Amino acid sequence: MLVPFFQTLRAARLPVSPKEFLTLLDALRQGVIEPSLDQFYSLARTILVKDEALYDRFDRAFAAFFKGVELKLELARDLPEDWLKAQLKLELTPEQRAQLEALGWDELMDTLKKRLEEQQERHEGGSRWIGTGGTSPFGNGGVNPAGVRIGGAGGGKSAVKVWEQRGYRDYDDSVELGTRNIKVALRRLRRFAREGAADELALDDTIRATAANAGYLDIKMRPERHNKVKLLLLMDVGGTMDEHIHRVEELFSATKSEFKHLEFYYFHNCIYDYVWKNNRRRFAEKTPTWDLIHKYNRDYKLVFVGDATMSPYEILQPGGSVEYMNEEAGSVWLDRLTQAFPRHAWINPEPHGVWEYRQSIHLVQGLMHQHMYPLTLSGLEAAMRHLSK
Numbered sequence: 001m002l003v004p005f006f007q008t009l010r011a012a013r014l015p016v017s018p019k020e021f022l023t024l025l026d027a028l029r030q031g032v033i034e035p036s037l038d039q040f041y042s043l044a045r046t047i048l049v050k051d052e053a054l055y056d057r058f059d060r061a062f063a064a065f066f067k068g069v070e071l072k073l074e075l076a077r078d079l080p081e082d083w084l085k086a087q088l089k090l091e092l093t094p095e096q097r098a099q100l101e102a103l104g105w106d107e108l109m110d111t112l113k114k115r116l117e118e119q120q121e122r123h124e125g126g127s128r129w130i131g132t133g134g135t136s137p138f139g140n141g142g143v144n145p146a147g148v149r150i151g152g153a154g155g156g157k158s159a160v161k162v163w164e165q166r167g168y169r170d171y172d173d174s175v176e177l178g179t180r181n182i183k184v185a186l187r188r189l190r191r192f193a194r195e196g197a198a199d200e201l202a203l204d205d206t207i208r209a210t211a212a213n214a215g216y217l218d219i220k221m222r223p224e225r226h227n228k229v230k231l232l233l234l235m236d237v238g239g240t241m242d243e244h245i246h247r248v249e250e251l252f253s254a255t256k257s258e259f260k261h262l263e264f265y266y267f268h269n270c271i272y273d274y275v276w277k278n279n280r281r282r283f284a285e286k287t288p289t290w291d292l293i294h295k296y297n298r299d300y301k302l303v304f305v306g307d308a309t310m311s312p313y314e315i316l317q318p319g320g321s322v323e324y325m326n327e328e329a330g331s332v333w334l335d336r337l338t339q340a341f342p343r344h345a346w347i348n349p350e351p352h353g354v355w356e357y358r359q360s361i362h363l364v365q366g367l368m369h370q371h372m373y374p375l376t377l378s379g380l381e382a383a384m385r386h387l388s389k
Helices: 003-011 018-029 037-048 052-066 094-099 105-118 181-186 203-212 239-258 289-295 312-316 330-340 352-357 359-367 377-387
Strands: 138-140 192-194 225-227 230-236 261-267 274-276 286-288 300-305 344-348 372-374
Touching: 003 052, 018 037, 037 052, 230 239, 239 261, 239 300, 274 289, 286 289, 289 330, 300 330, 300 377, 312 330, 312 359, 330 359, 344 359, 344 377, 352 359, 359 372, 372 377
Parallel strands: 230 261, 230 300, 300 344, 344 372
Antiparallel strands: 192 225, 261 274, 274 286
């Protein structure tokens, strides 16, 4: 059964040898792990991947092979594993979709609890039970304007909660840029100064000093010029941002090369009480958002990068995060950050033409005092002009 998994890894250009694969099979026969996909993932990566630089490639190959094979919820009880195999695909007309009404927050969570207590078997299709491919607000692979996605793939970009553990990868800051235009746009936010040790040859001063010294060489040094602008970059990662990875990586790479004083962190969908530096360790190595406010001075320019596409609950509601029960709403944290850093902007990779149709984008625009700009050259130039005032 696992031979195709081995072939998938080799097709992904992972240097996995047959001996290592046999070691994995032997470990499974010895029962060193419980029958859990999470534990199998950790075991397989430990045995098969020898270089941390290949972790992301392994993650993508693993997800491609095991997509949707297991569902584990720590709720009232376990749900059948094969519920994730969404076999029914509904095609609703715009009129039918318009007739679907989202449940309120409290009613949504209370109803989910009751369904878990009442339901005794798997379900596909339909509008009531937790299952796949239906119009119920609980499950996956179906259509509902707002609900709780339980495992599997979504697509509507409107889930209020997502009950699954998801892994994100860090943006690559060494990606080759296809154009220098992003760097040119970022250079509008520059304020040069010579600071630090005198380790750069001052050619003009050396010539003048040598001439004044009767031709005897008198070398003059000076500090190197640096862009003294300080930038705090907060980047949305995972979920709907996967559609924009390439452009965000270009922006990230250009930003790291243009700004010496750069601090960056990740968040998911909306900012809450913590951020992180490393996506693979985002649950173990958290940085409280309060630390950003207390650590960095008001002279830092604050830039968010994200599509601002989410359920409005994630912005306005305590407990609205799709991943955990946050005590304070995302809007509270956005307000604190924009007050702490008066020069702030939000860069949005979503096409500007869809902004007016996304309620969450409209909400974030208001919280950012309308300082939201598209991830285009003209949008970046406008954002840099605003930040440089």
